Amino acid sequence: MISLPILPTTVIGSYPRPKWFREIIKGYKNGRYGEELLKEASDDAVVSVISDQEEVGIDIPSDGEMRRDEMVEYFAERIEGFRFYGPVRVWGNNFFRKPAVVSKITYIRPIVVDEYLFLRRHSSRPVVKVTITGPYTIADWSFNEYYNSKEELAFELAKVIGTEIKKLEEVGSLFVQVDEPALTTHPKEMDWAVQAINKAVEGVNIKVGLHVCYSNYSLLKPYFDELRVTQFALEFANRGFRDLEVVKGLSKELGFGVIDVHSRVVEEPEYVAKALFKIMEYLSPEYIYVNPDCGLKLLPRSIAKAKLRAMVEGVMIVRRELAKKGLTEIPLRNKV
């Protein structure tokens, strides 16, 4: 059995792309650089951001999603059945290439397996995290021209995502996080959305977490038991650690969001420790992981790194207290 230090520290997934890497992507997009250089730069960028995370003491790093421009787009480009018409506004002057489903959704080839293998080779940590956008969010953020309903589409996507998670399991991945930021946005659809997620993780024997952010967690709470995942990674710093009672009685692990990813102010370690002592009033420390609220990609890299460092230092304060009670390790749980 693999064990982790108590209160394992991790990230949600994305990390700021190094500036030089953004320049190369720009050059690639306007034809100045070729595929080969982009690939080499992507690999180097992943190595850089793994090193950022490990240097500050993150226990479970990710590859920072260096190769992904956007969380739905990336998957839609690699699953058959999608087409892109052009950018759609999300807010202000920010756009995303919203995909449209125009034919049968089909799994063609592994989507993030190579990402995992590269991360595995370059991280010194026993456990690394791979993120996958969930079937409901992909369905919700796409136009549906082909299926009779969004529900039907989500279940087709669940099969594809399920296949991918099993491929990750086959090559040795230990921890997959399904990202479903859209999960609570249409409350009437939640019953079947939860079933679609369960379908995606059916028959999977490795650890699966579920990340849901900037959402009404009281809508999610009734599904805590039903969802076949071992962990919920939720955002709490952004909401000033209100709503903590929502995890009271949670029989699974919590990925506790303690870092606000929308603020450039770096948190104090004591602030992180205080939040942890508070959540421990609701949940046993043996069932708590520690992470930022959400992906860090919108922050400057130096601030993202400083925030992770503060997070780890905050955890160290609490670990010292827990060590006095003999609590130093937890097992990596595939089931709870």
Add this chain to the structure above:
Amino acid sequence: MPITFLIKFLNTELLTHKELTMSNVYSAMVGSYPRPAGLAKLINRFNSGKISSEDLELGYEKYTYRLLKFLTKLNIDYFTDGMLRWDDIFNPLINYVDGVKVNGLYRFYENNFFFRAPQVVGKVRLMDDCPIPQWFKKSSEILESVIKELGIKSRPVLKPVLPGPLTLAINSLNERYSNMRELIGDYVFEVLTPLIKALRDLGAQVIEIHEPELTYGRVDPGLKCYVAGLLGRISYDLKIKLWIQTYFGSASNALECFKFISNNIVGIDLVASRDDYLNYIHNFSYYDSLAVGVYDSRSTVLERSRIIRWYVAKFLKLRIGNLFIANNAPMDFIPEVIAVKKLRRLSKFTKWLKSKVGGVAR
């Protein structure tokens, strides 16, 4: 039913009713047009200090010209200038309202689209330097030049757009007013009324007011009717036609309050009303003006004219004075290429319909 029979049925149903000629039919575009990628790029360059505000202004004018020319060529009778300068239906207007701070991002109804919310911290009042009337003036001048360039005789109508008081109030983070009606009243009389006056004085014939909240259905009917009453009153007092555009909810949620604005143009989202529209559309019988949003601004599926014909036929029987065929909601939710295709279809369909039932040919 065999498909050929269905087609035949759909075709004949529309044409066998004498009363069809009762309505004047118009084509219309409501709300925003997807911000073109080129314009978005210019705005980014301006925001990062790479181009001047004059260059940005030229960009706005260029893209407004392109859009107005496109719409005029399509023979659309009533349209907006695409709201190309707006980020959402509240911004930048709320930047020019005293007592309001611009807060964080909030989800715009059930869309994956977010707006900056008005945070009400003091008594609300329109600032003197609000540029919205001037933007309308500029767009009107651009339209004028397009009309001249194309040699068009009967002129399309350009509608300025404003958020409705109910939608504004419900989506505000209210930290000042103890009572919702008071906030709505101040939005109406201190913010919207001076704007509507200014727009009217600059030649606006119709002002499009976005009130999705009227049909979305989270506020009580009493409050909705109160707001509709206020809108009816402004229209009467200021002698201006308002185009009250609802969306994201079934029109059945607002039938009661539409009575207060029935001298204006009521815009309904038929896509959101599809499940139950046959149960209530008789309520629109003998309306002065109704805009039926049949082209879905939230889907990339292109509407087939056969289906549109079927829906519109139901409305043609209602002896509505002016029937507008339109998109159902702002078009921010679809890519520009799709918006272009939908507007082309809308234009083609309305042209055909006018040839069958009369209406004002352009």
